[in-house]
Amino acid sequence: MSEDRLIALLRGIARHPGARGLMDDAAVLAVPQGDLVLTHDMLVEGVHFQSDDAPADVAWKLVAVNMSDLAAKGATPLGVLTGVGMARDDDWNAAFVAGLGAALGHFGVPLLGGDTVRMPDGAPLTLGLTAIGRAPPGGVPQRGGARPGDDLWVSGTIGDAGLGLALRQRAARAPAALIAAYCRPQPRLLLGGALAPLVTAMMDVSDGLLIDASRMATASGCAVTIALDAVPLSAAARAFAGATLDARLAAATAGDDYVLLFAADPAAAAELAALAATHATMLTRVGTFAAGQGIKLTDGGVPVPLPAKLGYLHR
Amino acid sequence: MSEDRLIALLRGIARHPGARGLMDDAAVLAVPQGDLVLTHDMLVEGVHFQSDDAPADVAWKLVAVNMSDLAAKGATPLGVLTGVGMARDDDWNAAFVAGLGAALGHFGVPLLGGDTVRMPDGAPLTLGLTAIGRAPPGGVPQRGGARPGDDLWVSGTIGDAGLGLALRQRAARAPAALIAAYCRPQPRLLLGGALAPLVTAMMDVSDGLLIDASRMATASGCAVTIALDAVPLSAAARAFAGATLDARLAAATAGDDYVLLFAADPAAAAELAALAATHATMLTRVGTFAAGQGIKLTDGGVPVPLPAKLGYLHR
Numbered sequence: 060m061s062e063d064r065l066i067a068l069l070r071g072i073a074r075h076p077g078a079r080g081l082m083d084d085a086a087v088l089a090v091p092q093g094d095l096v097l098t099h100d101m102l103v104e105g106v107h108f109q110s111d112d113a114p115a116d117v118a119w120k121l122v123a124v125n126m127s128d129l130a131a132k133g134a135t136p137l138g139v140l141t142g143v144g145m146a147r148d149d150d151w152n153a154a155f156v157a158g159l160g161a162a163l164g165h166f167g168v169p170l171l172g173g174d175t176v177r178m179p180d181g182a183p184l185t186l187g188l189t190a191i192g193r194a195p196p197g198g199v200p201q202r203g204g205a206r207p208g209d210d211l212w213v214s215g216t217i218g219d220a221g222l223g224l225a226l227r228q229r230a231a232r233a234p235a236a237l238i239a240a241y242c243r244p245q246p247r248l249l250l251g252g253a254l255a256p257l258v259t260a261m262m263d264v265s266d267g268l269l270i271d272a273s274r275m276a277t278a279s280g281c282a283v284t285i286a287l288d289a290v291p292l293s294a295a296a297r298a299f300a301g302a303t304l305d306a307r308l309a310a311a312t313a314g315d316d317y318v319l320l321f322a323a324d325p326a327a328a329a330e331l332a333a334l335a336a337t338h339a340t341m342l343t344r345v346g347t348f349a350a351g352q353g354i355k356l357t358d359g360g361v362p363v364p365l366p367a368k369l370g371y372l373h374r
Numbered sequence: 375m376s377e378d379r380l381i382a383l384l385r386g387i388a389r390h391p392g393a394r395g396l397m398d399d400a401a402v403l404a405v406p407q408g409d410l411v412l413t414h415d416m417l418v419e420g421v422h423f424q425s426d427d428a429p430a431d432v433a434w435k436l437v438a439v440n441m442s443d444l445a446a447k448g449a450t451p452l453g454v455l456t457g458v459g460m461a462r463d464d465d466w467n468a469a470f471v472a473g474l475g476a477a478l479g480h481f482g483v484p485l486l487g488g489d490t491v492r493m494p495d496g497a498p499l500t501l502g503l504t505a506i507g508r509a510p511p512g513g514v515p516q517r518g519g520a521r522p523g524d525d526l527w528v529s530g531t532i533g534d535a536g537l538g539l540a541l542r543q544r545a546a547r548a549p550a551a552l553i554a555a556y557c558r559p560q561p562r563l564l565l566g567g568a569l570a571p572l573v574t575a576m577m578d579v580s581d582g583l584l585i586d587a588s589r590m591a592t593a594s595g596c597a598v599t600i601a602l603d604a605v606p607l608s609a610a611a612r613a614f615a616g617a618t619l620d621a622r623l624a625a626a627t628a629g630d631d632y633v634l635l636f637a638a639d640p641a642a643a644a645e646l647a648a649l650a651a652t653h654a655t656m657l658t659r660v661g662t663f664a665a666g667q668g669i670k671l672t673d674g675g676v677p678v679p680l681p682a683k684l685g686y687l688h689r
Contacts, residue, residue: 084413085411085413085444089408092406092407093404094404094405096402097504098400099487101457131399141414144500172412174415179418179421179498182500189412189455202399203398
């Protein structure tokens with residue numbers, strides 16, 4: 060596929076006037092006065108996705124991982140720019156662009172511009188996406204705002220994507236819900252926006268509940284204790300892998316969850332419960348912050364040693 | 375180099391408060407109400423730069439090609455996000471980050487955030503940069519705004535970078551000015567901002583004067599005629615390659631110039647001359663737009679056949 064042909068396909072999904080038909084040097088986006096939230100995440104073939112992943116799933120993930128960052132800051136997406144290292148395969152490119160359009164449509168965010176490049180022969184596909192969002196009116200939650208005494212909460216369930224990935228890698232027959240959790244993460248933008256004024260700190264869980272919670276604790280200058288028996292598992296995960304301590308530890312270190320992890324004053328609990336009901340989601344208290352540093356684990360109130368790995372470790 | 379170590383280096387050059395110390399999921403940028411100008415360009419090893427290019431030159435180019443897009447829209451840079459596929463070589467990464475800091479400092483634009491990934495072994499380095507700018511108050515010039523009767527102008531000189539690349543590729547002893555034109559393109563942000571209210575169309579010359587002028591003509595629904603004898607050549611280029619028709623054709627099709635190409639009503643000529651003096655630069659009228667379509671060339675008023683290639687062709 061020529062670069063011109065790929066741009067023509069992208070033009071088909073870039074209908075926002077600010078995209079200028081992808082015919083100009085830059086995009087133009089009208090913004091209200093205030094704070095923007097900006098994020099850029101990359102996906103690389105062989106690192107973040109596999110060569111035989113469906114192109115529409117790769118496109119979904121490229122959009123979703125960035126929407127997850129916006130959700131974690133309570134932001135409302137305004138637009139994205141993409142950097143697309145082209146595949147050698149015309150069908151792949153076409154399916155990727157169609158999937159990109161569908162994913163952007165799902166999250167209601169326009170494609171404003173970007174760049175396309177033909178990678179050298181044999182190079183892995185390399186994709187980047189920049190997402191621009193409007194900050195929530197009350198300020199952008201930090202990763203480092205948790206205070207001693209705060210509770211640690213998580214939205215949704217933990218470990219589904221990790222099971223989905225493991226099962227997919229073994230080509231096993233796996234529950235569709237677990238595969239979907241890995242292939243089609245569902246960042247909760249509206250939930251993030253609603254949580255923003257209630258939290259003292261917020262981030263998304265991308266590398267694993269334990270490692271991401273420890274990062275929040277470190278950034279906040281606090282210690283955190285996580286009750287493994289409180290870690291929320293889905294029905295599909297329980298049915299497939301059980302709910303033993305080992306299963307919970309695996310779930311809490313697997314990563315790819317793209318759920319929201321946040322700290323809140325205990326006084327916010329009732330408001331959080333009401334918000335969970337409004338958004339038809341689960342919000343679960345999984346830990347507490349204290350003065351000090353580091354992460355501790357318990358199970359039924361009994362201390363549990365830390366596992367060798369707290370989550371996905373970048374080399 | 376570990377990803378953590380690279381992020382620590384990047385943190386050293388990300389001192390804007392909106393970067394949140396590169397410790398958060400996203401950056402936060404306060405913006406005035408109005409239009410933003412957004413661009414994202416990628417550089418890939420083996421495509422846009424070579425493995426033996428100096429890392430600081432690669433960093434400069436990554437920043438400069440995006441600043442050139444902002445300049446072409448008359449925008450004032452507010453910040454950038456980077457997507458860095460890490461090198462396997464620690465020294466390369468360190469020199470790249472130092473060069474990135476120097477380039478961003480030169481253009482006065484803060485690093486706000488981004489992503490780092492370790493590429494699979496043997497993969498080409500892949501770099502992306504998103505630049506966010508504030509639109510000029512009178513509106514963002516389009517690529518497609520030229521009208522029949524407008525003049526076509528170019529800033530600076532044409533062809534220096536092309537000579538620099540050719541000489542560098544042949545490892546020849548070449549004038550430093552030509553090598554620098556290739557390795558360290560100098561987008562003119564202030565000039566772009568000053569030109570914005572005077573032009574009917576504007577873009578940067580990245581792939582070659584002729585191909586980019588033909589793109590402006592196509593986007594504007596006009597024909598364009600370029601006077602090759604008017605194409606401005608630097609003293610270094612004249613001394614090295616002469617000013618024959620062939621030399622001018624080579625200059626006008628070489629690309630990598632990162633100068634401004636713009637259309638303006640003939641009545642703006644006096645104001646443009648004054649602006650050139652203020653900004654200590656050359657602005658040269660190199661052509662005219664007319665009703666119709668396509669690109670024509672002349673030399674001393676005599677028609678010249680189009681060369682086989684109008685500029686750098688993306689595959």
